[in-house]
Amino acid sequence: MINKVISGADEAVADIPDGAILMLGGFGLCGIPENCISALLRKGVKDLTCISNNAGVDDFGIGLMLKTHQVRKMISSYVGENKEFERQLLSGELEVELTPQGTLAERIRAGGAGIPAFFTPAGVGTEIAEGKEVREFEGKKYLMEKWLKADFSIIKAWKGDTAGNLIFKGTAQNFSPMMAAAGKITIAEVEELVPVGSLNPAQIHTPGIYVQRIFQGKDYEKRIEQRTVSQ
Amino acid sequence: MLDKNQIAKRIAKELKDGYYVNLGIGIPTLVANFIPEGINVVLQSENGLLGIGPFPTEENVDADLINAGKQTVTMVAGSALFSSAESFAMIRGGHVDLTILGAMEVSENGDIANWKIPGKMVKGMGGAMDLVASAENIIVAMQHVNKAGESKLLKNCSLPITGLACVKKIVTELAVLEILPSGGFKLLERAPGVSVEEIKQATEGKLIIDGEVPEMDV
Numbered sequence: 001m002i003n004k005v006i007s008g009a010d011e012a013v014a015d016i017p018d019g020a021i022l023m024l025g026g027f028g029l030c031g032i033p034e035n036c037i038s039a040l041l042r043k044g045v046k047d048l049t050c051i052s053n054n055a056g057v058d059d060f061g062i063g064l065m066l067k068t069h070q071v072r073k074m075i076s077s078y079v080g081e082n083k084e085f086e087r088q089l090l091s092g093e094l095e096v097e098l099t100p101q102g103t104l105a106e107r108i109r110a111g112g113a114g115i116p117a118f119f120t121p122a123g124v125g126t127e128i129a130e131g132k133e134v135r136e137f138e139g140k141k142y143l144m145e146k147w148l149k150a151d152f153s154i155i156k157a158w159k160g161d162t163a164g165n166l167i168f169k170g171t172a173q174n175f176s177p178m179m180a181a182a183g184k185i186t187i188a189e190v191e192e193l194v195p196v197g198s199l200n201p202a203q204i205h206t207p208g209i210y211v212q213r214i215f216q217g218k219d220y221e222k223r224i225e226q227r228t229v230s231q
Numbered sequence: 232m233l234d235k236n237q238i239a240k241r242i243a244k245e246l247k248d249g250y251y252v253n254l255g256i257g258i259p260t261l262v263a264n265f266i267p268e269g270i271n272v273v274l275q276s277e278n279g280l281l282g283i284g285p286f287p288t289e290e291n292v293d294a295d296l297i298n299a300g301k302q303t304v305t306m307v308a309g310s311a312l313f314s315s316a317e318s319f320a321m322i323r324g325g326h327v328d329l330t331i332l333g334a335m336e337v338s339e340n341g342d343i344a345n346w347k348i349p350g351k352m353v354k355g356m357g358g359a360m361d362l363v364a365s366a367e368n369i370i371v372a373m374q375h376v377n378k379a380g381e382s383k384l385l386k387n388c389s390l391p392i393t394g395l396a397c398v399k400k401i402v403t404e405l406a407v408l409e410i411l412p413s414g415g416f417k418l419l420e421r422a423p424g425v426s427v428e429e430i431k432q433a434t435e436g437k438l439i440i441d442g443e444v445p446e447m448d449v
Contacts, residue, residue, distance in 0.1 A: 029301070078356070080355060090353065096353075098353070101319065102318075102322060102358060102361030105315035106316060106319065121323065122323070122361040125394070125395040127391050168312075170296040171279045173313070175314070205314075223294070224301075228286045229289050
């Protein structure tokens with residue numbers, strides 16, 4: 001089996017150049033690639049385009065990269081948890097493409113699946129439809145949306161084997177499987193790196209063909225945005 | 232006048248046995264607390280979960296298990312986990328029976344605005360545009376008037392639109408209203424102690440009153 005294991009986050013991101021297009025997995029702070037975000041901060045790479053559902057919070061996740069002005073453009077669906085994001089957006093420092101969440105997921109899926117465009121009902125008649133082709137199918141209007149692809153996709157999985165097969169936990173899966181396929185180079189950090197053969201092939205979420213680099217992550221903080229408990 | 236919990240409780244009466252339901256952030260999330268006895272529904276979370284359970288106890292908090300509002304949750308028996316692409320395939324494909332979400336404005340033909348206040352607030356649409364464009368049945372939970380006392384049930388939305396002609400029903404602190412296919416807010420029920428006249432005052436769009444309007448049972 002092909003061995004894709006590398007030493008860690010710094011090696012994983014070492015060749016990411018200024019101006020790269022990145023996809024980063026996660027929904028809010030759930031399932032974000034914490035180790036690689038830290039490594040990108042250390043590396044100081046800039047002018048990045050980041051495709052990610054959210055932009056972290058002010059002091060965690062992608063929010064940290066916004067503070068250091070490493071991000072030139074964000075493609076996201078919801079950024080409401082991040083004041084610095086909103087400030088940079090309203091002041092024009094940061095370019096932002098807001099995309100409906102399902103459209104974002106499908107654009108990424110399309111990018112990895114070799115489908116250049118598709119039609120969706122989301123956003124018809126809204127300002128995000130401006131400049132996009134609208135076509136009618138069976139009496140209903142749909143908007144043409146184009147695929148998204150990345151130079152590097154950076155994701156976090158729960159378990160992964162040395163061949164890059166991945167399993168996610170809970171709702172930490174979110175955008176990561178589609179991003180894995182849509183990245184020219186996909187970096188997977190995992191909570192538990194296991195030998196090939198120890199994962200059940202029928203339970204793999206992301207087959208190793210989509211993953212080029214994998215490493216054993218460490219020191220996961222797994223911060224919770226809205227800790228809500230019942231009595 | 233209803234409080235947030237009462238609005239949620241009234242909306243919960245719209246649930247039917249066997250429904251798959253997507254609950255938005257805010258008041259819609261509270262609907263889960265008032266599911267009537269004998270009614271089995273499955274709650275969908277757009278971030279990749281069917282079968283949202285109650286909030287966890289302190290020792291069962293799991294950072295890897297959250298709802299669309301980023302709150303920690305649990306799963307009921309029989310839950311399923313999946314990717315965001317799968318989640319929105321469910322939504323766009325019309326497999327979710329009912330969507331309940333909040334709004335800043337709704338127009339008399341069912342347009343909804345809930346994602347942006349130009350120059351002031353840009354949070355993004357999240358999954359709202361996908362949901363409203365696809366759902367057959369959309370109920371909006373909202374306040375009838377804004378903090379300045381201005382109606383949020385309008386002839387035309389003034390804020391950027393999230394979706395066109397999609398809202399079917401609205402529950403506010405004052406009333407339950409249906410949006411007629413031909414346009415207009417048909418007043419179905421009044422909140423306890425609220426008069427038809429008060430609802431008229433609070434509704435800028437076309438209000439349709441047909442006979443006696445009953446008080447709602449909450």
